[in-house]
Amino acid sequence: xxxxxxxxxxxxxAYVVFIGLCIGSFANVCIYRMPLKESLVFxxxxxxxxxxxxxxxxxxxxxxxxxxxGKCRNCKTRISARYPLVEALTAALMxxxxxxxxxxxxxxxxxxxxxxxVIITAIDLEHQIIPDALTLPxxxxxxxxxxxxxxxxxxxxxFLVGGGLFYGIAVASPFIFGxxxxxxxxxxxxxxxxxxxxxxxxxxxIFVGSFLGAVVGLVQKLFMGKGSxxxxxxxxxxxxYIVIMAGDELIRLYIQLVV
Ligand SMILES: [Zn+2]
Numbered sequence: 001x002x003x004x005x006x007x008x009x010x011x012x013x014a015y016v017v018f019i020g021l022c023i024g025s026f027a028n029v030c031i032y033r034m035p036l037k038e039s040l041v042f043x044x045x046x047x048x049x050x051x052x053x054x055x056x057x058x059x060x061x062x063x064x065x066x067x068x069x070g071k072c073r074n075c076k077t078r079i080s081a082r083y084p085l086v087e088a089l090t091a092a093l094m095x096x097x098x099x100x101x102x103x104x105x106x107x108x109x110x111x112x113x114x115x116x117x118v119i120i121t122a123i124d125l126e127h128q129i130i131p132d133a134l135t136l137p138x139x140x141x142x143x144x145x146x147x148x149x150x151x152x153x154x155x156x157x158x159f160l161v162g163g164g165l166f167y168g169i170a171v172a173s174p175f176i177f178g179x180x181x182x183x184x185x186x187x188x189x190x191x192x193x194x195x196x197x198x199x200x201x202x203x204x205x206i207f208v209g210s211f212l213g214a215v216v217g218l219v220q221k222l223f224m225g226k227g228s229x230x231x232x233x234x235x236x237x238x239x240x241y242i243v244i245m246a247g248d249e250l251i252r253l254y255i256q257l258v259v
Contacts, residue, residue: 004103016098020091021061023115028086031122034131050075061087082122090118093241100245109145110244113138113196117237120189124233130185135192142195154198162194162202163187186232193240201247208250209239 004012026040032048033040045054052074058064065084072079093114101107116138120130139159146155170182194202213235220226243250 013095013098016095017091020094021087023094024087024090024118025059025061027090027115027119027122028083030119031082031086031126034119034133035123035127035129047072047074047077049077061091086118086122090115093118096245105145106149109141109149109196112141113244114241117241121234121237124185124231124237128231129183130189130233132185132188135185135188138192139188139195142192142197146196146198149196150198155195158194158196158198158202159191160194161199162206163191165206166190182232186236189233189236193236197240197243197247200251201243204247204250205236205239205243207239208242209235212238 029040029045043053045059046052047054049072052072055073058068058073060067062084065079068079070079070081071077094111097107097110097114101110116134120134123134124130143152143155143159146158166182166187170180170184170187173180173182190202190206193205197205209232213230213232216230216235
């Protein structure tokens with residue numbers, strides 16, 4: 001840590017942004033290939049339309065997209081704006097984590113989790129699934145990092161509270177609401193969040209996620225005349241990031257307003 005302290009802070013921020021952009025680029029690969037169960041490393045990036053390999057200089061995060069004006073160099077098919085958006089968002093969210101937590105092990109754990117939140121959001125929006133390839137390693141990381149941050153007992157209690165609550169909803173929903181209420185991916189996801197953040201924070205994640213879902217659903221109903229078709233995963237992912245960044249402030253605000 002002594003060595004890091006010698007380097008100007010702006011330089012640290014600059015390389016976190018740079019690493020964030022590169023990981024965002026890899027997140028795009030995960031978003032496209034994980035639901036298809038394709039390899040993440042082989043073959044290299046290629047245009048989904050004409051299949052031509054993407055040149056290394058066209059593959060530069062965000063900049064490559066801007067220089068190509070959002071079109072494939074070979075076949076001129078439009079490239080989805082999702083690619084630069086995912087890259088920029090991943091870099092921005094990871095930089096936020098670094099600014100808040102600095103050089104701590106906590107920071108490292110959250111820097112690993114953050115790109116996964118972006119990937120989960122994009123995949124769940126498009127395919128209505130949260131892949132095991134993300135949630136199962138997430139549970140392992142959650143238990144390891146959570147045990148380090150708040151002790152193994154708290155981590156396991158968080159895992160059981162999060163997973164148990166959603167599992168209960170999944171079992172009860174068909175009887176109460178007459179339909180499926182919770183996917184297996186959601187259960188594994190929230191169990192991992194509970195393991196990482198503990199039982200209080202996982203309850204807050206569920207509350208904030210439900211609140212966001214209700215607000216977006218209401219806006220859609222008012223302005224588009226139909227209920228929300230968005231799955232729960234993106235709201236849970238957004239809520240997880242919010243609780244990581246501002247969970248303590250939210251709890252303080254809640255206590256001030258209610259007590
Ligand atoms: Zn092409």
